[in-house]
Amino acid sequence: MTHILAFAEQRGGALRKVALEAVSTARGLADGQDGEVHALLLGAPGIAAHAESLFEYGADVVLVVEHDGFAQYNAESASAFVADRIASGAYRAAIFAASAMGKDLAPRVAGKLKTALASDVTSLAREGDAYVVTHPTYTGKVIATARLLAKPALISVRPGAIPAIAKPRTGRVEKVAPVGDPAKSRVVVTETSTSDSKKLDLGDAPVIVSGGRGLKASEHFHLVEELADAFGNAAVGATRAVTDEGWRPHSDQIGQTGRVVSPDLYVAVGISGAIQHLAGMRTARTIVAINRDKDAPIFKVADYGIVGDVFEVLPVLTKAIREAKKAQG
Amino acid sequence: MRIAVCIKRVPDMDVKFRIAGHAKGVDETGLKYDMADFDGYAVEAALQMMEKEGAGEVVVVSLGPDAVQETLRKALSMGATSAIQLKCDEVPFDGFAVASALASELGGATYDLIMFGRMSTDNANGVVGPMVAELLGLPVVTACSKLEIVAGRGTARRELEGGAEFVAFDLPAVVTIDEGIARPRYPSLKGIMAAKKKPLATKPANLPEPRLVIARMDLPPERKAGRIVGEGAAAVPELVRLLQQEAKVLA
């Protein structure tokens, strides 16, 4: 019960940034204590090539399972394998990313192990026998600090909350055989689609870029679309002024008499911020406004504002977001 | 088809929370309570499936003190058939404890489908659904934004980062529901009256000792509203930095 397991998430054969964050988090916990950091990497044959990056961020051991059945995330076999591994007894803690995959995987593993899980934490520390974690609750308006007493301690970490810091180790790769048939599942994936092939619905999109009358004409709306595209996970919204003019369909209207949305990030471009519009987006977690009128009411609800001309600001912002996204991988 | 929907009573989030004197929770004075958002979608989706089939049962289950009866009644007024309260003084923060209590109730009956919201809007742990599935040995599909059951077989659409996947599975199963599936109906007065006469059973909750316990609740440092980052394109780098490092919305 001394090692720490970090689940290293990959997608399509590429290591995700959250994998490094998980390893780095585990490293932080292990430092100054005995025990190793074991990164667990499931994937198709060849996935072991990523072991180097994991060593770079602090893994002592990279446990690799190479099997075609793990090429894509298979929730049932992955959770069974991880649970089995943890149950083998060598671990005092297991770290997951609270990514879409991790949010699916970690509670399954905890359920199989009949133990508690500290989910979506933004910080963690060891305190005596327990782990102390923080976790945003009440839509981020209250921060809970909780003590995790379970052994082993299962923890999933919010992506981006704990930065991945390089702490190179000279580690070893251990190839492990899968348990059972990794391709088997009672839930069968019949089809997948990526967001560029399928437009994100306003209700689901984590980011919404919305345009208002400030864009002046239908033919300028591509500026908004390009910014949304740069985010990669964004949908396009509009004010009633815009849908009335027919620049966008009515189904894109956000507000009291349109859609009510609550994304993580809302970017209001050339929008004045009338009460009817605010009613539809006020509860977004972060609001950014770009408007040339510094007295526009939208700035009263915005977390960050840029006073400026959309035609000047938007192309620069689009480029900057593209670069920031690329840096993340 | 027999469907169970597990729902949670949570405060309305559109308020400024205060921390209670004991520092282990929010000050409840003045808060308005309702069914958690995702649970509302789940109830609506369940009712639509029952209505489509023209037969069946939707049982709503909630763990908590007597106040949860109000939430259960709301689900009944929307059209659920019956309700079960798993009574305890306080809902533990530990999702596993909650899942154990629910599983011990749900495992005793035969449901074709057990539904949850993707997560509760207060604790936002999002773990109870899959844990119940594991405890009951059932297949689970998380974060469904579309769900259809035809002849004992389910198909669902799941929202992923940057995409979606479509899955098929056999019943019985557990599903957790994401936004976008269906907007919860507004109960009619007729429904509210009818709900008063529907069965609501109260049983003691079979809770294990929680192993994830709140030590403290705090308010995050207040972010200054309406901060103008700067003027024109020159302000873009600073904005991007803030989005990355302060708001953390560029992950």
Place this chain on the structure above:
Amino acid sequence: MASSNAVFLIILVLAAAVFSFSAQRLVRFLRLGQGTHRFDALPRRIVNLLTIGFGQTKILRDPVAGTLHALVFWGFVVLQLGAIEILVAGVVPAFSYADLLPVPVYRLFLLTQDVTSLAVLVAVSVLLYRRLVVKPRRLQGDQVHGGDAILILSLIAALMVTLLLTSGAERVTAARAPAIVQPFAAALAIVLSRMPDSLLSALHGVSWWSHALLILVFLNYLPYSKHLHVIVSLPNTFLSNTSGPGTIGTMKAMDLDAETEQFGASDVTHLSWKNLLDGYACTECGRCTAACPANMTGKPLSPRKIVINTRQRLSEVAPSLVGADDPMSALPMHTGPRDDTDSGARDRRLLDHYITEDELWACTSCRACVYECPVSIDQLEIINELRRNLVLTESRFPEEIQPAFESMERNGTPWAFPASDRAKWAEGLDIPTLAELLERNERADVLYWVGCMGSFDERAQKTTVAFARIMKHAGVRFAILGQEEACHGDPARRMGNEYLYQILAKQAIETLDRYRVTTIVTACPHCFHQIGNEFPQLGGHYEVIHHSTYIEQLLADGRIALADPVAQRLTVAYHDSCYLGRYNAIYDAPREVLRRSLPVVALVEPPRTRDRGLCCGAGGGRMFMEERIGERINVERKKELLATGADAIAVACPFCMTMLADAGKKLDSSVTVLDVAEVVAQHLAEGVTAVPRDVA
């Protein structure tokens, strides 16, 4: 002539019997409706009967057709006396008023009959010409019975012709009075006197019989015609809802604890008997629809259709409901089922089969229809009852109002803003809350009820602050409720959600009573109407004053010092709010405020103004619904206001403010929209206090 008298007696008795049967049948149908008390407020009812009924005040709002119709109406009243003489004389040949009345009175009687019959003949001819040749738009559509109208008008013309002929022929044989009191009959007599005696007596016989029989035919045709209004309109006016400014337009009280599964109306049997009587009374004149903002901007709503549908549906279903009692159920009636072969009358209902959801949700509750109706029909009550059913019984409504309902429940305001933000506008303005005053053992003279728009809407907050500044300036000791204020539920009520409304209204009453509030001022006409006129239904009694009235009073009392308005020349068009105007007859106060605050102001009026004012489009919960069909009402109204050439548009309602400002953006207009309070606040003489502030 004894035998012919006997024959006439038989005919008369038969006609009376048939009429009585028809009338009873109609009354039985009415009884299918729900109960409602309509014998309270007698003085008001009598005044309505005399003015709207006999005085034809509403009819006369249309100067041309109205005058003609009023002539026909008054003619009918006058000619009733003659008709009685004729019918009695048919049985008792010797009968004549000449033997009963003093000579001058009898001569006056003859004169009125003679002149009236010709006047009616002329009026009816013009009306026929209008129907047949001019065909005004308001008389088309909604399945109105054009043919019926023409038949009736022709009948009346025939009645008048036969009456004149009879009197003329009588004058030839035995003139009972000088020609001067029967000028037209006398003129006819000159022509008729050239006839041989036999022909003349035959002509007299034929015209007398035709006239007498036509009266009876007319009487018996009415119950099956839209001209039933001839009989029903006066009682309908007496029984109407319009009991005077202040209580006009209060929505019907509703008992939600009643043991029922039906809330509101989905069919005629859920409506009150008065709503059904409205159906009988409707003249299909279309004045309501012509004034309806929804209708004129291309929405499917037509208040006339609502009323006609109510009558149609009643005639369709009532016979089968009164069952064996109704021997006429076998007969097809002109207002009968749309498809006589269809036996499924009971499977249909008023909602959906006659009146669609789109019609019901298009209503802005502006009351233009009710106001215009010459026979005091309450179209809006039917619409509201149907809306109540949609929401309370069936949970059917435009999806965008669900968030408004939910927000009212959770946040105490239809806009999704947290209750804790309600008093943000007052930060730093040193405005006490009642709670603070109570703590300091002080009292306020008035409570300023700010309202949800005034509290949360960025634009309306400016009005809120302006009014607060005026009161401070005038030394008014006022306070607000602060975070204890919450929506009174009026939007929910107007949208049919009586359940939510009563919860919120009762909470508001509890808060107000806790502070023993007696006098309230508010800048919102909807708050003004709801708290002042509808809260009494739930036991809340307060004196509520709209800010336009309040400011006018402060100005009149010299409590506001205005800066010298040098070079301030402004042409202002004032837009009437429905809930201030038609609901509460407040037209002059806001105009007076403008005049007094700006001595050099020129007030201009759009063509539709005061009680004819066109709605801004926000009432009846329309503020929370998308306007998908037709033109935008606010744009239509804004165009009218802009056409006056005004430099600014003044309003006295935050809803009107939003709608007209929004329309302005759409029309690319730079004409500002200002609240009357803002106009005054802009000209306050800073530093000068008219009356020293009274510190308690």
